[in-house]
Amino acid sequence: MNHKSNEPLDLAIKEAARQLVSRDAPDRLRAAVLTEIDPNRSRPHVVRSGCRIGLATSVAIALVVVVLWKTESPVQRTPNTTSQTPPVSQQAGTDVPRRSVETAVSSSSTDVSTYTASRRRPLPFISVPVELSTTDTFTPLVNLIKINDIEPSAIALSSVDIKPPIELASLNVNPIDPQP
Amino acid sequence: VTTLHVSIRCVTDSELVERARDGDTAAFGELVGRHGSAVYLAALAVLGSPAEAEDVAQEAHVQAFRRLASFRGDASFKTWVVRIAWKRALNRRRSIIRHVQRFIVSVEESWPEPPTALASAEHALIRTELYRDARRLIRSLPSRLRDPFLMAATEEHTYEELAVILGMPSGTLKWRVSEARRVLREKLVKLGH
Numbered sequence: 001m002n003h004k005s006n007e008p009l010d011l012a013i014k015e016a017a018r019q020l021v022s023r024d025a026p027d028r029l030r031a032a033v034l035t036e037i038d039p040n041r042s043r044p045h046v047v048r049s050g051c052r053i054g055l056a057t058s059v060a061i062a063l064v065v066v067v068l069w070k071t072e073s074p075v076q077r078t079p080n081t082t083s084q085t086p087p088v089s090q091q092a093g094t095d096v097p098r099r100s101v102e103t104a105v106s107s108s109s110t111d112v113s114t115y116t117a118s119r120r121r122p123l124p125f126i127s128v129p130v131e132l133s134t135t136d137t138f139t140p141l142v143n144l145i146k147i148n149d150i151e152p153s154a155i156a157l158s159s160v161d162i163k164p165p166i167e168l169a170s171l172n173v174n175p176i177d178p179q180p
Numbered sequence: 181v182t183t184l185h186v187s188i189r190c191v192t193d194s195e196l197v198e199r200a201r202d203g204d205t206a207a208f209g210e211l212v213g214r215h216g217s218a219v220y221l222a223a224l225a226v227l228g229s230p231a232e233a234e235d236v237a238q239e240a241h242v243q244a245f246r247r248l249a250s251f252r253g254d255a256s257f258k259t260w261v262v263r264i265a266w267k268r269a270l271n272r273r274r275s276i277i278r279h280v281q282r283f284i285v286s287v288e289e290s291w292p293e294p295p296t297a298l299a300s301a302e303h304a305l306i307r308t309e310l311y312r313d314a315r316r317l318i319r320s321l322p323s324r325l326r327d328p329f330l331m332a333a334t335e336e337h338t339y340e341e342l343a344v345i346l347g348m349p350s351g352t353l354k355w356r357v358s359e360a361r362r363v364l365r366e367k368l369v370k371l372g373h
Contacts, residue, residue, distance in 0.1 A: 009373060012307075013364045016314030017333035025220035026234050033241040038205040078364045 189274045193257045202246045208245050215258045216241070218336040219265045222345070225330035226269035228319065236272060240265035255344050262337070273323075311372050318366050321360055328353050329360035 191207075193214070199264035219240055223233035244261045245249075250262055318326060331342055344349040 007365075009365050010361065011370050012310045012314050012334070012368070013318075013361060016311050017330060018335075019311070020228070020315060020318060021221050021225045021330050021334045023221075023230055025217040025237065029216045029220065029237055030209055033212050033216075033245070034209045036238070036242045037208065037216055037245045041354060075233075079357050087345055126253075146308065153292075 183197075194253065197248060197251060197253075197257055200245065208241075208248075211257060211261075214239050215261060218258060219260050220336070221263045221334040222331060223269040223335055225334060226266065226273055226327060232268070232272065236265055236269045240268050243268070256341075259337070259341050259344050263347075266345050268344045310368070313368060313371055314364065315373065317364050318360075321363065325356050325360040325363065328356040332357045 191210070193211065194348065196207040196211050199210065220233055220237040223236035223240070224230060227233050230323065240261060244264050247264075251257065255263075318329070320332065323327065327344065328346060328348075331337070332339075337345065339353055340351050343353050346353060
């Protein structure tokens, strides 16, 4: 191996070859091998890190799945002209049950519509169960309906009819596809 | 700690292998510490990628540990485990996908230039170009020349050990290393160096 030469090209060739293969082995190599071959060493390490990573990953995946599911799956809505719930004017200031699947919305007009959503899709809110049942969010939505004289069912049916969109965005209203 | 360190250093590879066969993973860890660099460099010579070489080095050590019962001691442990890494690296290189990636991902890395007393800008530039061309030409060598040449360049083994690792006669090995140098020299001359 001790090829010695004074030729510049031979020296350059030798040096270039050494540059290609003269890197130090990573310090973690030994630990990595021992982790693989030593059950007593690897087991607690793997299990601990696995739990941490698994939990975090599971939570992240679950959140992503829930968000995608709620935004992608079709909405099951059934407009109902029969009012079986009190008008919003009477609901304001009262606690709306959490995870409510049926919410009555009333405009300033005499027309009363009932917006019924499935338990899976109580939208049009991004964070549905909490925000839909929160009076703070619910009330300005009703005010927006009054100001713009929007049919309550229009919120569920089409975001095109709701104006202005800036206010809509500030209310966390999530535009949804028009119902055929 | 010092006493333990000295005592481990006094233990031969054969004794460590025997202990490892009995399930002493710490003894095998000492073997990895002694010869891990040679194993890694063998994989690096074949694959050219530090990351892949690290993977192969780890796999080779694990395989060696699991096959310690088949180690007969005809060659040294170092030669044996490096040969395992060598074979694994060759198998990995044969993978079509990795073969393609080698050509698609072609990044000229930065390399430290050797110190020189004559550090004029012009001289440094010429030398940098010479080394860059030399590295490129080495990579473009056919594998039957490049592999022995780079393995010899690691300076980790004698020619006899390399012959065992690469599985070829010592005379063939020496010829291929010499031939690689000759080809590289000729090509560098043609490039004007």
